[in-house]
Amino acid sequence: MNTKLSSKRFSGGYESVNTNSSKVFILFRRKKSTEIQINDGVTPITVTWENIEVKTRKKGKALLNRVSGIAKPGEMVALMGASGAGKTTLLNVLMDRNMKGLEKKGTVKVNGKAIGEKISLISGFAQQQEIFIPTLTVKEYLMIQRPAALTTTPRASVNTEEQVTDIKCTRLQAKLRMKANKATRIERVEEIMDMLGLQKCRNSKIGNPGLVKGISGGEARRLTFACELLSNPSLLFADEPTSGLDSFMAATVVQIMRDLANSGRTLIAIIHQPTADLYFQFDKIIFLSLGRTAFIGTPEESIQFFSDCGHPIPKNFNPPEWIQEKLSVQPTDEMESYQRIKDIIQVFETTKFSKTSTIELQMIPSTKLPPFSENPGFFVETGALLKRASIDVVRSPAQMRMKLIQKIVMGLFIGSLYWQQPLDWRGVRNTNSALYFLIAELTFSTMFGIMTFMEHELPLIAREYHDGLFYVISYYVSRCLSYLPLFTFDGAVMVLISYWMIGLNNTWQQVLKSILIAVLVEQSATSCGLFLACLFETTSVAIAFAVPISGLFALLSGLYGNTNNFPVYIQWMQWTSWFRYGFEGLVVNQWTKIDNPKFSNFFRNFILDQFSFKADNYHLDVIGLGSIVLFFYVAGYVALLVRIRMSR
Template sequence: MNTKLSSKRFSVGYESVNTNSSKINDSVTPITVTWENIEVKTRKKGKSLLNRVSGIAKPGEMVALMGTSGAGKTTLLNVLMDRNMKGLEKKGTVKVNGKAIGEKISLISGFAQQQEIFIPTLTVKEYLMIQAKLRMKANKSTRIERVEEIMDMLGLQKCRNSKIGNPGLVKGISGGEARRLTFACELLSNPSLLFADEPTSGLDSFMAATVVQIMRDLANSGRTLIAIIHQPTADLYFQFDKIIFLSLGRTAFMGTPEESIQFFSDCGHPIPKNFNPPEWIQEKLSVQPIEEIESYQRIMNIIQVFETTKFSKTSTIELQMIPSTKLPPFIENPGFFVETGALLKRASIDVIRSPAQMRMKLIQKIVMGLFIGSLYWQQPLDWRGVRNTNSALYFLIAELTFSTMFGIMTFMEHELPLIAREYHDGLFYVISYYVSRCLSYLPLFTFDGAIMVIISYWMIGLNNTLQQVLKSILIAVLVEQSATSCGLFLACLFETTSVAIAFAVPISGLFALLSGLYGNTNNFPVYIQWMQWTSWFRYGFEGLVVNQWTKIDNPKFSNFFRDFILDQFSFKADNYPMDVIGLGSIVLFFYVAGYVALLVRIRMSR
């Protein structure tokens, strides 16, 4: 049954995968990973997920973690990587080359996740070039050479200029190409240790064989590979150097594929002829719905037999004899400005290549500008016209707020898994990502509001001196940025967009009530009056109203009428500078609060 793939180059679609590339054989520091007496329980209920699990993975070995659902495979992989341990209590030790390094293991390893998470609007080459800038401290020509060789090695040249896409939403590369792109990103930093979570799941047999062949050659180059494998074919099963079967949170077997067949035969479960060995073994290690008691007895018997065999004893001896040797160099952070520049380029491309969002925002603002301008067309300078003009100014503030705030809150829910993974891989600081993302959205959530104000300005008949027009645009930009920063803060604070929106609706409504349009704020109770200074509706509305009525090109319009109009809202004629400062302070506060919320959320995600 041992049918190890020997070919060093084989076809993938219309393109070949060159597993004999020089880059796959880059020299690496040998890594031995050991884990001893690992116990994991949930904090709340104390449910045992792993119980006294031990094992070892050596340089050049490709190790498969196998077992049925709930056996503990993912938990063990998370323990080894020191990730996703929220709500869990862990005992035992994990060592790399004889040293316990904790979460720093991310800085010397790669992790190919089961779920491919990318920026869908980027092409394969663009994505890899940005990843290379984040993962490699090298000049541009070296990064280009590295990317080209890895694309050639993994058969990605055919789709190099294709957008990655998003299954079901944006057409892009195939599932097999996406899986290979995941490996390509991790190989850029030439890790000595590579983890993979079900790398063959969701692929057809040929593509699964392609991925396993890539892993096989990576192991042959001296790297250590540990992967969760689900229902492999017999051919793929025998590609692995070591198989670890888990069941009920304990080790049921650890050894070579050939030894697993002999072991289960000795346990009274010989594999029938023409039956896939891993499927048969996993069936014997699973709890059958109707035969729970018999299943538990069978599994515990297999575990007890394993613990008394030479396989378990050999592993125990090896764990005690592993010497402490040097570690490979940690991945170095490229620095704030380099990583911010790379992330800004990635985010800007994503925004530019999302024409639907840009188009809809521009259309929306143009339509609303025309609508407000038509609704309040050329208001006369009488009391009815004054009231209508003030209403028009308020509606400009409202439109700049609601569409902006609710529009920007959708991005974080889909992007956070990618950002959290890259951050924990040591690729960048959270502040670098946050600054780059905010800057990428700045034009999109600035110019559209200014366009709406300009369109409606002369239609309403507002005072059109150059100074007043520019002051109105400044207020509009600051109001839209206030809504943008608040939306970003809520998106970073809450896990889902629906929860963020549910919280944003009453908050924005409260800010709107404090604008002054719905009541003179000086008449509010004392314990509520202070809240008006937290509302950008208040600062924005006052700024536009003061700017409009401070200078009127009409000799009959005196300061008396100006002050009378402003006094209805408790506004003052010289408050425009304070309104600008107030809006700027709100923008700064929410941007800083959003960063803190994102930082806490990402750090807790580990």
Template structure:
């Protein structure tokens, strides 16, 4: 188990200044014996990054242009350093962070850990805090950290030790006061904790695995100056324990800026400065760019390295002078001394590094599965939209339909009403189940994608857990709705017919939910999934058998009816109600439906197709789930290899 000397002893600030202590990180075995320096005490990189874009040529044709994002960027950072990546907009800050953290592997060159090229163990040494905070809003801070402790800490560690680690982290990052509050968020109806607290939750999540290197993308974004300083103070404390902290930061206050030990400045993809932060002002003064007295150095550097759109050529020339000065400086030579210890064969043949991804997970698949199940059940119990709204919808729509079609009899006059009930019930289940999913699940998939990149969850464990743990809820909603409708409308009064009706609705609802999962996994965007859902459901309704006579359409369109889950549900309900059942015509000579089988012929169903229709719903449910799983698997693999 990896531990670091002094990791649990956070030094307090005294008179606004953090005392710098950078002890050597050590490996600690389970028995507590130190076994040597931890891997990850030095991070280096030398790389170029290019992108291609299509532009309109002079002759009106499309021309592919190679654009330079990062050019000859070489640098390093050591244990105990807290480095700020800064530059004007478009300088390449986030691109560099993504490359050295291997979140983007489409670069030329290498990233080195302790002088050796990064390998598949890299993700076990590092952690990445994203700019935007994505959490499950219905979990408390402690529940969130407990989940990640169980799935991200080594399986050899006992659960009670993991629980102690959670409590220790809560104390270290100052979250003990809100540990039992729901996280919430802007995308949720739950207000939850504050923005600064959510940012500290993001940092605490990554600290559970005790990484040697911590990357952060604009950790102060959206925070006021006080909270920004509090977050950076926490990061400085972590660096003081021997960790490497590298973060992109945008226009920090002077007090926040002083918390960093090192500074890396970029200008249009080239290095402008890399070194100790206190020496940066003197370095630029020597180049003729003196920082005015009582002026925030961070703002000064940004202004000096910015491109003025109205004076583009002059700005680019000025930036070229600054970046060329760094390339010719003794500072660059000093910064690149570490390259002399790297294998010359690796440096002489830089290659594009792709394919480094998660190969080992700290926790077993079983642990990830059960923890994901527990979390999903908590989500359904607390989710104010997906669960409660669907339950209320089931009750209200059931009562409404029951009142409109109340107490239908067995005469031929009730046939039209019962056919209408069957169709509306089917449409209600398909629409509510599908769109209820696509409004919520894409956001959950986005959270899972980050867990996957951090090695916290497998696609199979997450997907299977979510599928199985939601089954009770997906049975409850259609059962409540179906029971109300069946009783109030007065459908076939036998226990067997009632049970079959409920089973058909449960199959329909779960197939529609599965379709929603497939749409969410394929498009990964709520708006796109909703739009696609409308495109899919409307043809299914059209070919259901009620709105269209299949004998009067083009033959090549008729097979589309076999792709409609609405058709299978609608026909199953009609068959359950009328198959081989008599219809009371009274003394009327003109009776359009003298038997129940005549009703089935009218809608295009057959008396012996009940099992077939229910079986097809089950098949479609499995197919949609398989599509969702494969799409999620494909997206996760693709994102991991970027």
């Protein structure tokens, strides 16, 4: 039997009434402010989506089926439904991201215009997973996060559809914005921290749960919103902003969203199991089930609708939980569940709620868009990111300390093992072994170490790129520069420690040349490891490829066999090995400038001929190593760029 619910609104809650002799519960809540005031810099945005259909390319499985809806300025819209209902897919369609392997039909428009992936330039996205640099403080992170957004200089607006694809802030405008004094930037950050209640933790490190002590989960969630508000977006998306928070912190986050909506912004959020109080804070609820729209309307209307469908809310039961239960497939009774959901969807499509939504979609005029945000330029971005990366490296002393200790220990070990080698055949052989050992140590620890540093940063890079914060090349260059001292200084220390202990050629020119070779070898290993880390999704896969690659390069060094005696189809591969260039460079540097009457040219040439080395090849070795470094750094950037773009 259908049960109708009528309710009248009053200050402080909703009053229950008797309908068909059924007593419906009394639900009290805080009074929701409906007064909207458009703030400066906020352009009203209406987002519409019509007949959205999404299916997988391989299996053709339908994820969304003829889904339509609208979100207006000042509205806080909740996407709700059981797991697998299509909430995340719909949110991704609206933001035009994470659509890899999916086929999409239908239209998404912003103020009556289809702008595709450029929607990220006028919107913010508060993701469920907080991804930050854990060693930075809250204020430091906000100051660096959007270097071009921390000014109040207005930008050009978009008034015609043709301008949508052509509009770009000029580089001069970007540079002028970046010249805003430091006080202006600090004022903007202070304003946002005040707004979101982050002043108490402003100087606290963000941290990483379970690894680095930092701010609380609620503060981290508010920091996520703060990062998005730096650019003052008129449209804000959020993915389960209340999940994982206690009731108080969840209410705080929703109140922040409510205040943002009251300022004229449009908010669209996925909400999972809200309390009754939070449920009624939203202006519009969109329930999805089995990839279709089951309801669109206000929270109050949802209670009426499901009561009309024969599913009245029981006394003292949380309305959203009850509704989601009725829209879920029960494993113990799938047939009945599917039929119930199908009936609810059919009823919705014939009600005023569906018809009202259709009429609204047809009546949305084409109005101006807010200005698209613009990157401030390569050098400004790189400078900001380099500062962020450098702080992270400096505040991670364990990495620097362990690498330095490792190289000091290995330098002492190599020096002790090959202590003061004489100029005889045994001494020459041991010296060459020591030189090769230096190349190997500079390679393996560095190559595998850089891979472990990269994996945890890739989600942050992808998010910031797709949010329009930074270019990939700006991040890549800044990160490479921040790692430069970490993967350069330690190798030079190891060579210097072992150099005089072994008894190598003791002139300052030869010492500097050896250090140069060591630096280039370590950078070759760094760039190759970085390339593999950018190419493969996980560290384990990258290491699996790195082991045979580094082993092959080691075999081509010349120590294990004269490369001229290798088969012709293998000989050319030696010119791709930094082991070959590095080992030859150190051997040539050691034996071509020996100032000892016992050491004849014949003796020197005989030593070099064992490895197919030439006395005048030092500079060619330096060029070869430099070319390898350049090649792998460029290849690493290309691999990272392709990987990040494909992730959209």
